[in-house]
Amino acid sequence: MVRAAPADFPDGFRAHHTYAELRAELEDLAAAHPSIVSLRSIGRSFEGRKLLAVKISDSVVVDQNEREVYVDGGIHGHEHASTEQALELIHWLVDGYGTDERTTAIVDSTEIWVLPMVNPDGAMYDISGAEFHHWRKNRKPNSDGSVGTDINRNFGYRWGGAGSSATPTDGFYRGAKAWSTPEARRMRDFVRSRRTGSGQQIQLALTIHSQGEFVMFPFGWTSNPEADAMRPGDRALLAELADGVATRNGYRALQAGQLYRSSGTFMDWAYAKQHIYTLTLEMAPPVSVENGWYLPDDQLAIELERNRDALLWFLEQAQALD
Numbered sequence: 001m002v003r004a005a006p007a008d009f010p011d012g013f014r015a016h017h018t019y020a021e022l023r024a025e026l027e028d029l030a031a032a033h034p035s036i037v038s039l040r041s042i043g044r045s046f047e048g049r050k051l052l053a054v055k056i057s058d059s060v061v062v063d064q065n066e067r068e069v070y071v072d073g074g075i076h077g078h079e080h081a082s083t084e085q086a087l088e089l090i091h092w093l094v095d096g097y098g099t100d101e102r103t104t105a106i107v108d109s110t111e112i113w114v115l116p117m118v119n120p121d122g123a124m125y126d127i128s129g130a131e132f133h134h135w136r137k138n139r140k141p142n143s144d145g146s147v148g149t150d151i152n153r154n155f156g157y158r159w160g161g162a163g164s165s166a167t168p169t170d171g172f173y174r175g176a177k178a179w180s181t182p183e184a185r186r187m188r189d190f191v192r193s194r195r196t197g198s199g200q201q202i203q204l205a206l207t208i209h210s211q212g213e214f215v216m217f218p219f220g221w222t223s224n225p226e227a228d229a230m231r232p233g234d235r236a237l238l239a240e241l242a243d244g245v246a247t248r249n250g251y252r253a254l255q256a257g258q259l260y261r262s263s264g265t266f267m268d269w270a271y272a273k274q275h276i277y278t279l280t281l282e283m284a285p286p287v288s289v290e291n292g293w294y295l296p297d298d299q300l301a302i303e304l305e306r307n308r309d310a311l312l313w314f315l316e317q318a319q320a321l322d
Contacts, residue, residue: 007019007124007125007127007128007130008127008130009080009127009130010127010130010131010132011130012296012297013080013294013296013297014297015084015297015300015301016080016081016083016084016297016300017083017084017087018124018127019049019117019120019123019124022052022083022087022116022117023050023052025087026039026052026054026090026116027039029054029090029091029094030054033094033097034060035058035059035060036056036057036058036060036094036097036107037054037055037056037060037094038054038055038057038060038061039052039053039054039055040052040053040055041053042115042186042187042189042190043182043185043186043189043190044182044186045119045120045121045138045139045182045183046121046138046139046140046181046182046183047120047121047139049120049121049124051115051117051118051120051183051186051187052115052116052117053113053114053115053190054090054113054114054115054116055111055112055113056090056093056094056107056111056112056113056114057107057110057111057112058107058108063111064111066109066110066111067109067110067111067201067203067204067318067319067321068110068111068112068113068194068201068202068203068318069110069111069112069113069202069203069204069205069206069314069315069318070113070114070115070191070194070202070204070205070206070270070276071086071089071112071113071114071115071205071206071207071208071311072086072114072115072116072118072187072205072206072207072208072266073085073086073087073115073116073117073118073207073208073209074086074116074117074118074119074120074123075118075119075151075152075183075207075209075266076119076122076136076137076150076151076152076209076293077119077121077122077123077125077126077135077136077137077138078122078123078126078132078133078134078135078136078293078294079209079210079211079293080123080126080127080293080294080295081210081211081283081293081294081295081300081303082208082209082210082281082283083116083117083123084300084304085208085281085283085303085304085307085311086114086115086116086117086208087116088304088307089114089311090114090116092308092311092312093106093107093112102312103312105316106312106315106316109318109319110315110318110319111201112315113190113194113202115187115190118151118183118187119137119138119151119183121138121139122135122136122137122138122139122148125139132291132294134291134293135148136148136150136171136172137149137150137151137171137173138151138181138183140180140181140182142168142173142176143168143176144168144169146168146169148168148173149173149174149175149180149181150164150165150171150172150173150174150175151181151183151184152207152262152264152265152266153165153172153173153174153175153262153263153264153265154174154175154178154179154180154181154184154264155178155179155184155188155264155265155266155268155269156178156179156188156264156269156273157221157264157268157269157272157273158219158221158263158264158268158272159174159177159178159263159264160174160178160263160264161221161261161263161264162221162261162262162263163220163221163260163261163262163263164262164263164264174263174264178264184266187266188269191205191270191274191276192274195274199275200274200275200276202274202276203276203277203318203321204241204276204277204278204314204315204317204318204321205267205270205276205277205278205279206278206279206280206281206311206314207266207267207278207279207280207281208280208281208283209280209281209282209283210282210283210284210292210293210295211282211283211284211285211286211287211289211292211293212282212283212286212287212292213250213251213252213282213283213284213285213286214251214252214253214254214259214280214281214282215242215243215245215246215249215251215252215253215254215279215280215281215282216242216253216254216255216256216259216267216279216280216281216282217235217238217239217241217242217253217254217255217256217267217278217279217280218230218238218255218256218267218268218271218272218278219255219256219257219268219271219272220256220257220260220261220262220263220265220267220268220280221257221261221262221263221264221265221268222257222261223255223257223258223261224257225255225258229272231275234271234277235255237277237321238271238277238279239253239255241277241279241314241317242254242279244313244314244317245279245281245310245311245313245314246310248309248310248313249306249307249309249310250306251281251282251310256268256280265280266278267279267280277321279314281307283295283303283307284299284303284306285299
């Protein structure tokens with residue numbers, strides 16, 4: 001594995017997890033709760049770090065005939081708060097199982113998959129030297145000598161469209177071709193692996209980002225609410241899901257493409273190609289706050305708790321879908 005300089009968060013941000021700290025905590029959770037927690041790698045990043053996925057279920061070693069929910073964080077290197085939100089969700093479910101009626105009911109009825117840090121190479125580069133570098137992309141070199149592709153512009157559905165860049169030095173660089181990043185390919189392969197003869201087992205997906213305080217639903221590649229690729233009735237359902245989350249955390253719900261255009265995203269691919277009802281959560285603070293990707297520890301704790309009811313409610317909707 002190609003290793004960057006030793007990584008640690010700057011002062012005031014030390015409650016956040018480095019990749020090594022995250023891996024150790026997930027390993028400890030799986031060891032302490034083997035009946036409901038399973039930890040696996042879905043592949044490796046460009047620099048060779050394992051992309052860690054947690055499965056939470058009441059019979060975790062069995063692939064049950066239950067509806068599934070997928071959650072990820074950390075697809076952009078500098079969005080560390082999204083990794084912390086995904087990890088906090090894991091803790092709510094695991095720590096509350098058997099004592100909290102709500103979380104117990106979710107775990108008993110649903111198989112939940114959480115990938116807290118999709119882009120570990122970018123995340124660790126972003127904090128190298130114990131300072132923030134505002135690094136969004138992965139760390140795969142480009143042909144012009146620059147480094148990095150925006151993983152969330154590299155998915156194969158509507159790749160290359162508006163809201164992505166063909167310039168390798170740009171933060172929104174989409175890659176030389178669709179699926180050119182190992183991280184996007186591993187996400188794709190994992191989601192596809194959840195298909196059975198009766199269809200996709202994952203019913204709902206949530207990809208967590210920062211910043212802006214938005215809950216967005218497909219599509220991002222177009223601002224047209226009546227895009228041909230949207231199945232009849234699905235826009236109303238997706239909007240209802242987004243409204244339900246936003247009502248509980250105070251964010252604003254809207255179609256992603258009506259805020260800004262973004263092509264080649266996980267959300268659009270998961271909905272269009274896998275028919276998974278997928279939302280994007282953009283955490284606090286609002287976009288007016290400079291460098292708002294970086295939430296100090298005291299603000300982070302408040303924000304994570306702010307999303308508790310919203311995220312648990314979202315998981316519960318897997319059982320409410322027709």
